[in-house]
Every structure is written in structure tokens, then in C-alpha cells.
Amino acid sequence: MLTLKNVSVGYTGADVVKNITLSVEQNENLSIIGPNGCGKTTLLKAVANLLPFKGDIEISGKPVHEMSHREVSLKIALLSQLSGIYFSYSVFDTVMMGRYLHIKDKFLGLPSDEDRESVMKTLEVMDLSKEKDRSITTLSGGQLQRVFLARTLVQEPEIILLDEPTNHLDLKYQIELIDFLKKWAQSGNRTVIGVLHDINLAMKLSDNILVMKDGEIQVHGKVNAVINDSLLRQVYDIDVARYMRESLKIWEELRS
Amino acid sequence: MKVKIIITICASLVVLVLGIALGSVNIPPGEIFAIIRYRLTGTEFTETVNNSTAIVWNLRLPRALLAFIAGGALSVSGAVMQSVLRNPLASSFTLGVSSGASLGAGIVILLGITIPVAAMFTLPVLGFAFGIGTIFLVIGFASKVDSQMDNNTIILTGMVFSLFVNAITTLMSALARQNLQQLILWQMGSFSMRGWEAIYILAPAVVAGVIFITHFNRELDIMTFGEEQAKTMGVNLKRVKWTLLILSAALTGGAIAFVGVIGFVDLVAPHIVRRIFGSSHRYVIPLSALFGGAFMVICDLVARTIIAPRDLPVGAVTAFLGTPFFAYIYFSKRAKKAQVR
Numbered sequence: 214m215l216t217l218k219n220v221s222v223g224y225t226g227a228d229v230v231k232n233i234t235l236s237v238e239q240n241e242n243l244s245i246i247g248p249n250g251c252g253k254t255t256l257l258k259a260v261a262n263l264l265p266f267k268g269d270i271e272i273s274g275k276p277v278h279e280m281s282h283r284e285v286s287l288k289i290a291l292l293s294q295l296s297g298i299y300f301s302y303s304v305f306d307t308v309m310m311g312r313y314l315h316i317k318d319k320f321l322g323l324p325s326d327e328d329r330e331s332v333m334k335t336l337e338v339m340d341l342s343k344e345k346d347r348s349i350t351t352l353s354g355g356q357l358q359r360v361f362l363a364r365t366l367v368q369e370p371e372i373i374l375l376d377e378p379t380n381h382l383d384l385k386y387q388i389e390l391i392d393f394l395k396k397w398a399q400s401g402n403r404t405v406i407g408v409l410h411d412i413n414l415a416m417k418l419s420d421n422i423l424v425m426k427d428g429e430i431q432v433h434g435k436v437n438a439v440i441n442d443s444l445l446r447q448v449y450d451i452d453v454a455r456y457m458r459e460s461l462k463i464w465e466e467l468r469s
Numbered sequence: 470m471k472v473k474i475i476i477t478i479c480a481s482l483v484v485l486v487l488g489i490a491l492g493s494v495n496i497p498p499g500e501i502f503a504i505i506r507y508r509l510t511g512t513e514f515t516e517t518v519n520n521s522t523a524i525v526w527n528l529r530l531p532r533a534l535l536a537f538i539a540g541g542a543l544s545v546s547g548a549v550m551q552s553v554l555r556n557p558l559a560s561s562f563t564l565g566v567s568s569g570a571s572l573g574a575g576i577v578i579l580l581g582i583t584i585p586v587a588a589m590f591t592l593p594v595l596g597f598a599f600g601i602g603t604i605f606l607v608i609g610f611a612s613k614v615d616s617q618m619d620n621n622t623i624i625l626t627g628m629v630f631s632l633f634v635n636a637i638t639t640l641m642s643a644l645a646r647q648n649l650q651q652l653i654l655w656q657m658g659s660f661s662m663r664g665w666e667a668i669y670i671l672a673p674a675v676v677a678g679v680i681f682i683t684h685f686n687r688e689l690d691i692m693t694f695g696e697e698q699a700k701t702m703g704v705n706l707k708r709v710k711w712t713l714l715i716l717s718a719a720l721t722g723g724a725i726a727f728v729g730v731i732g733f734v735d736l737v738a739p740h741i742v743r744r745i746f747g748s749s750h751r752y753v754i755p756l757s758a759l760f761g762g763a764f765m766v767i768c769d770l771v772a773r774t775i776i777a778p779r780d781l782p783v784g785a786v787t788a789f790l791g792t793p794f795f796a797y798i799y800f801s802k803r804a805k806k807a808q809v810r
Contacts, residue, residue, distance in 0.1 A: 261700075282704070286700075289701070291697075291701040299557060299693055300743060301747065302747070302748050302749065306690070310694075313703055313704065314702070321684070322751070
């Protein structure tokens with residue numbers, strides 16, 4: 214479904230992502246992990262056609278650079294990290310913006326019943342129905358993150374790219390979000406590619422995992438097959454497994 | 470929302486009528502309507518009404534309408550610039566439209582240039598051409614140095630070009646001083662003695678511009694969340710951005726070419742409209758036109774009556790009246806929110 218061949222992406226001449234070759238199938242969830250600055254977000258942006266890249270990116274066999282904005286956005290949606298909000302919109306109106314390409318009234322952009330239904334359904338799933346008339350400037354970071362995720366979902370893409378989607382979410386919503394994304398992908402033969410910092414969540418979300426360091430793929434494969442102590446130590450320069458064991462020990466002590 | 474919109478439309482019409490009715494001679498609204506009906510349909514009226522015809526039809530009606538149209542055009546332009554550039558302080562003035570128009574006006578006034586075919590419209594034509602020309606240069610230059618046309622690049626380029634063009638006008642003013650006062654008066658802005666011709670040209674252009682910009686309401690909404698978000702949602706960002714920046718510059722350029730440089734309304738009116746009606750551009754654009762238009766009529770009314778028979782510069786009045794009003798609307802709502810929390 215999504216194929217990357219020798220993709221390199223850079224800013225001002227220097228490549229931040231180097232020579233990535235990768236294939237993601239329909240219905241596959243992929244987590245991308247790696248230390249800060251390793252090129253995870255840059256890779257996502259190149260896939261979303263937001264940054265110029267070298268090499269080939271194809272969606273269902275069609276090169277991204279040959280596709281129009283409209284075509285790409287109907288196939289791929291990206292949930293970026295939160296940035297500043299300058300103007301106040303209601304939660305409902307903000308999510309409705311995700312229907313931009315689906316709304317049939319091209320002059321004033323008035324939504325149809327179908328558009329309203331799609332937004333209301335997604336707000337319900339995201340536990341935001343009660344907040345639909347609230348201004349987004351009054352929401353907490355977690356609520357806002359769910360609003361933007363809802364907006365990404367109503368876009369009805371085939372591939373969803375998530376850049377640290379669990380940021381700002383409390384534990385309950387983090388786990389619920391990951392469970393929801395898995396179901397969402399399975400129910401519609403869709404693909405989720407998420408950049409995550411939490412290795413536990415990454416392993417919970419995905420069938421496959423891509424580990425990056427210094428702009429290159431360190432490892433790509435089934436979670437069970439590739440994640441191990443030495444890999445994590447090598448990538449993060451820290452004994453992740455020991456840290457996890459210590460956390461588990463504290464947890465066990467608390468329980469007893 | 471519907472009630473608020475109806476109140477705004479009615480209030481704008483009342484302000485427009487007041488703008489015509491009040492002055493050195495107060496004219497009752499009934500007489501104003503009779504005069505307009507007579508001029509449009511030829512319906513007869515009484516002798517007393519006849520005395521006011523010239524004042525209403527030749528002086529006050531075109532003046533109030535011009536103030537309304539110019540105020541509306543400037544406000545809509547400000548609303549677009551703020552949303553497209555994602556900067557609450559942005560306006561066409563930031564991108565050099567007024568500097569360009571001033572240079573055009575300077576060439577006409579200081580050097581006494583006349584375009585044979587345009588004759589009395591030489592100043593508006595050159596003012597508009599230089600204003601729009603400057604913004605074409607700014608956007609063209611910005612897209613050359615940054616193919617992604619980042620907002621910061623556009624704003625910075627606009628400010629640099631604006632300062633550069635201002636320097637040319639200043640230099641020209643220093644070298645050719647004989648008509649300097651006339652240029653300064655033009656730069657202060659005025660609706661006096663512009664006649665119906667300005668309205669015949671400006672009104673259809675502004676109405677068409679506002680309708681066309683309202684058509685882009687969804688793109689404007691999405692763009693306020695950032696360029697990346699807009700692109701991933703399917704907005705053809707470069708095309709939409711070019712179109713909206715040029716349209717908005719044309720609205721400002723057209724207005725100031727006829728009435729001179731009048732600032733402040735483009736900055737403040739959209740913010741007040743957003744405070745009252747929310748940020749959806751389906752409402753912000755047409756209501757900014759109404760609100761900005763009505764606000765400008767009030768400012769012009771104050772400018773021509775407060776020390777009558779002398780006119781004050783409208784640009785100064787917009788700031789004098791607008792600042793406390795803006796502070797009241799902006800901060801009273803904030804205070805209410807703080808109390809709720």
C-alpha cells in the first residue's frame with residue numbers, strides 16, 4: 214500500500230532522513246521509535262508530501278509527487294504535534310474542518326447531514342460529544358489532542374500518520390487511543406503509522422516496528438522479533454530494559 | 470447567531486442613515502428616504518425636502534457610502550491577512566500596500582503627472598497600481614527566496630519592501646516640496662468631495678471581492694491552524710494563499726487609492742467581529758465588511774462634525790474612537806471569562 218524506495222529528506226542541504234526503503238501493507242500498523250532528532254517526524258512529513266524528498270514514495274503503486282493535493286489528502290492524513298491556536302472555534306466546527314474534501318457545497322462549504330453525522334459519531338467515539346459547542350481555546354491539552362485526532366479521522370483517509378499522538382493524554386486516554394486506533398485500522402482495512410516515544414505503547418499499537426537512529430533504519434520487523442535489550446541500549450544509549458525492570462519492581466512492591 | 474446578525478445589519482443601516490442625517494444642517498431620515506426615492510424613481514416631494522436634495526444627494530450620501538465601502542473593504546482585507554498569515558497584527562499595510570499607494574500618490578501630487586486617458590482618476594489609478602505592484606513584488610520575492618512561502622518570510626519581505634518604498638516617497642517629498650502639504654493631507658485620509666464616480670468604481674469591486682473572499686471561508690478557517698495542517702487537509706495552499714493575498718491587497722489598494730491612507734480599522738474591526746460572532750470566516754468576512762463600514766461612517770461623522778466646519782483627519786479619528794472601543798470589547802470579555810473560571 215505504501216512504499217518508500219531510497220527516500221532521503223533534508224533541510225538546507227543536509228539529509229536528516231537517509232536512504233529509507235520500506236513497505237507498509239494495508240491493515241498494517243507500524244510504530245516508529247527512536248531518540249530525539251533521529252528523523253521520525255521528518256520521515257512522516259515527507260510521506261505526507263509536506264517536505265521535498267529524494268527517492269520514491271508510492272501509495273497503492275502511484276508516486277506521491279504525481280498526485281494532486283486532493284488525491285494525497287484523501288489517501289493520507291497527518292496528525293501533527295500541537296502548535297499555537299490563534300483563533301477560537303467550537304469543537305464541532307474544528308472537527309468539521311476535516312471534512313473539507315468531502316463537503317459537496319463548494320461555494321459556501323455548508324456541510325450536509327452526512328458530514329454532520331460523521332462528525333457527531335467521531336465526537337462520540339472520542340468522548341467529546343458534551344464539549345461540541347465549547348471553544349477549543351478553553352480545552353485542556355488532552356482534550357485538544359482528541360479534537361485534532363477526531364478531525365484527522367473524519368477526513369476518512371486510508372493511511373493515518375500520527376506524530377506523537379499520546380502527548381498531553383493521561384494514561385486512560387493513551388491506552389484507549391491505542392486500542393481505538395487498532396480497531397479503526399482493522400475495521401476499514403486502513404493503515405496506522407505512529408511516531409511514539411513510549412515503547413510500551415508502540416508495542417501495543419503495532420504489528421511491526423521501525424527503529425531509527427541518525428536518520429537511518431536500525432531495525433524494521435515484527436515487534437517480538439526485533440525488540441531486545443541490546444537494540445534499545447544501542448539506540449537510546451541507555452539500559453531501557455533495566456529501567457523497565459526497576460519500574461516493574463516498584464510496581465510489584467506497591468501492589469504487595 | 471441569527472439575532473446577532475440581524476441586529477448588526479439593522480445597526481449598520483441606522484449608522485449609515487445617521488451619517489447622512491447629521492451635520493451642520495440636520496436632515497430627518499424621512500426626507501433622506503424621499504430624496505433617494507425621488508432620485509431613483511422620480512417621485513415628487515414637498516418644497517422643504519427640495520432644499521435638502523443637493524446636500525443629501527451631492528454631498529452626504531456619496532460621502533457616507535464611500536466611508537462605508539472603504540471601511541468594509543479595509544476590514545475584510547485585515548481579516549484575510551490576519552488569518553492567512555496567522556498573525557493577529559498582520560494587515561495589507563504590513564505587506565507594503567499603503568507604502569506603494571503613497572508612492573503612487575506622491576508621484577502624481579509632487580511631480581504633477583497626469584495620465585491622459587484617466588485624467589481626474591490619475592491619482593486613484595496610480596495609487597492602486599503602485600499598491601498592488603508592491604504586494605506583487607513582495608509575494609514574488611518571498612516565493613523566490615522561500616518556495617514554501619512561509620508566513621514569516623512574507624511578513625519580513627513585506628516590511629522590508631514597505632520601508633524601502635517609504636524611503637523613496639520621503640526622498641521625493643524632500644526634493645519636490647511645492648505640493649508636500651497636499652500629499653500629507655492625502656496620506657491622512659478623507660471622504661470629502663470624492664463624488665459618485667468613486668462609488669461607481671469602488672462599490673461593485675468591493676462587493677464582488679467580499680463575495681469571492683467569503684467563498685474561501687473554509688480555507689481561511691483551516692489556514693488559521695497552520696500551513697502544514699492546511700496542506701494535509703487538502704488545501705491547495707500556494708494557490709489559495711496567492712489568491713487571497715492579492716484579493717485582500719486589491720481591496721485595501723482600491724480603498725486607499727480613493728480615500729487616502731486610513732489605518733487601524735483593518736486591524737481592529739476583524740478582532741471585534743471575532744469576539745462577538747466567533748472565528749468562522751463564513752461570518753467573519755461579511756460581518757467585518759458591515760462592522761468596518763459602519764465604524765468608518767461613525768468616524769467620518771465625528772471627523773466632520775466635532776470641530777465643524779473643519780474636517781479632522783479620519784485616520785486619527787479611527788484610532789481615537791477605535792482604541793477604547795476595542796479595549797472594552799476585548800478586555801471585558803476576558804474579564805468575564807476569568808470570573809467564570
